[in-house]
């Protein structure tokens with residue numbers, strides 16, 4: 001059993017309270033490798049932003065949970081080396097699906113876990129979340145839960161709407177489970193194809209898809225029921241079209257990739273939404289730069305020569321999100 005406190009990590013409690021009161025959101029960036037982690041830490045240190053390092057199930061099987069945990073511990077020391085005296089870094093399990101996975105992360109030094117019971121019947125989601133909260137809170141590890149189902153790309157519009165979080169359930173759910181934050185569904189979804197072209201309008205000049213707005217009315221109802229309670233938005237990548245263009249011009253194929261417009265995320269960040277999850281945008285930045293180097297310099301075979309530019313671009317992206325979308329700069 002290792003406490004995250006010994007590793008210099010923090011949980012989300014105080015961070016979220018300040019973010020809700022201050023009208024900004026904490027970035028939650030997924031990482032799977034050293035370059036993503038370096039870029040995240042450099043961006044957070046440069047901008048003095050609290051940051052959540054997220055480890056998904058996919059990341060755990062790709063890179064190994066133990067290795068990722070030691071990398072996060074190293075990241076705290078790296079942040080200090082970069083001149084960030086008191087780094088505010090959370091190590092968070094993203095989309096934990098069983099009690100055992102959450103427990104193993106708590107035991108290993110994670111400071112926050114998500115138990116995602118959103119696909120379970122309501123009572124089972126409550127029971128599983130409660131069990132994780134009871135365990136995690138003994139070690140002062142904070143717990144994110146989820147109510148409502150994020151839309152999949154294959155869903156029809158009507159089906160998506162029916163998956164929105166039901167505001168009438170949130171008081172019962174949070175009081176029965178004791179969770180510290182709640183991920184909700186208001187129209188975001190994971191990946192680079194968040195909407196089908198027929199759900200969008202198309203800019204006549206550029207041909208770029210303009211997605212439908214998020215369900216801010218549902219968010220407002222939830223905030224009314226749970227004043228000041230930390231709300232989380234998953235699936236919040238914006239799918240920058242400049243990266244899609246670079247990818248497509250350099251041998252890639254991402255037709256009609258579309259994300260959440262940044263102005264909508266800015267609006268959400270000013271509300272009780274205090275954690276915004278971004279993964280796909282970093283993947284796009286990385287892929288765009290790697291494809292470009294491969295295309296421009298076919299003779300290049302030193303991984304540092306293509307991973308380096310990819311890392312620089314991800315750092316630029318993270319700093320942009322921190323300063324221009326979440327407003328978390330200067331808060332740590």
Ligand code: G3H
Pocket residue numbers: 030056057058059094095190191279280
């Ligand atoms: O929730 C989805 C995240 O983007 C993580 O995705 O499971 O492919 O690592 P992943």
Ligand code: 13P
Pocket residue numbers: 030094095189190191192233234235236237238277278279280281
């Ligand atoms: P994106 O796919 O929109 O980046 O969402 C990431 C996420 O929600 C991780 O949990």
Ligand code: ZN
Pocket residue numbers: 095190234235277
């Ligand atoms: Zn997610």
